[in-house]
Amino acid sequence: MDETTLALTAIVISVLTALGTFIYTHQQMKAAKRANKLTEQAQREQAQPYVIADIRERVPGSQLLCFVIENTGPTVARDVQLTIDPPLQSTLGDEEAATLNQAVTRKISVLPPKRQLLFLMDVGHQLFASDLPRLYTVVVNSSGPFGSIEPLAYTIDLEALKHSLLNRESLEWSTHVLAEETKKARKAQENQADAMGRLFRKVSEEIEARRPNGDNPPEIEPPTG
Incomplete structure (x- = not known):
């Protein structure tokens, strides 16, 4: 192999090596840009409202x-x-x-x-x-x-x-149930008080009807309960 052939071979090898280095570097740069873009996108998304x-x-x-x-x-x-x-x-x-x-x-x-x-x-x-x-x-x-x-x-x-x-196991539902039970108890007390009041008025009317003219009726205190 003469010197000219060796020189051409060396040149071709150098060119191919440089081309390979360029392609590799270019690919690395593209990969770095993609990584940076993804990182930037992730950071932007993390900082966004949702x-x-x-x-x-x-x-x-x-x-x-x-x-x-x-x-x-x-x-x-x-x-x-x-x-x-x-x-x-x-x-x-x-x-x-x-x-x-x-x-x-x-x-x-x-x-x-x-x-x-x-x-x-x-x-x-x-x-x-x-x-x-x-x-x-x-x-x-x-x-x-x-x-x-x-x-x-x-x-x-x-x-x-x-x-x-x-599922009704919540404070709101418990409060609702308690309120309903309280309402029922209050209504029962009101009904009982009304019944006692009616009884007191009836007894008073009967005593008034039987009282002789001119006599003062005995004082009757309303029942408690």
């Missing part, structure tokens, strides 16, 4: 159903706007349903982190005894510190709540 809407019990075990708008993210949500299909319906009446829909679909200028907005929607046992819709499609639009957030769309299925509402 607004959700749901229909749930006011407290666990409660029969009161509320429509809830909540920011579960770490930053302030702005320009929160909901669309709901079909519009919310309630056994409480058309007027109450119209007021509810107007309240939950109006634009919310600011929703701080961890803030909840609760709107009374219905009573559980009444709703599930009716033929009102069980499925609602919700679309949430909002903005965060980096501008507009991609709309969040999902379906709320009320059937998931149907059996959980049978």
Whole structure:
């Protein structure tokens, strides 16, 4: 092999080596850019507000159903706007349903982190005894510190709540039961007092009817009890 051939071979090897190095470096740069982009995206997502809407019990075990708008993210949500299909319906009446829909679909200028907005929607046992819709499609639009957030769309299925509402082991339900029992006891006391009062009046009338003219009737104290 002459010197010219050796020189050409060396040149080709150098070119191929340089080309391989360039391709490798280029691929490494692209991988680094992708990694940086993913890291930046993850950081942006972690710093974004996250607004959700749901229909749930006011407290666990409660029969009161509320429509809830909540920011579960770490930053302030702005320009929160909901669309709901079909519009919310309630056994409480058309007027109450119209007021509810107007309240939950109006634009919310600011929703701080961890803030909840609760709107009374219905009573559980009444709703599930009716033929009102069980499925609602919700679309949430909002903005965060980096501008507009991609709309969040999902379906709320009320059937998931149907059996959980049978659980009445809650402070709210216990308070309700206690209030009802207190009301019954108070009513029984009032009925007893009315009965004693009627008895006292009857005895007084009989004594008055039997009293001779001019005599003072004996004093009778009303019974206590």
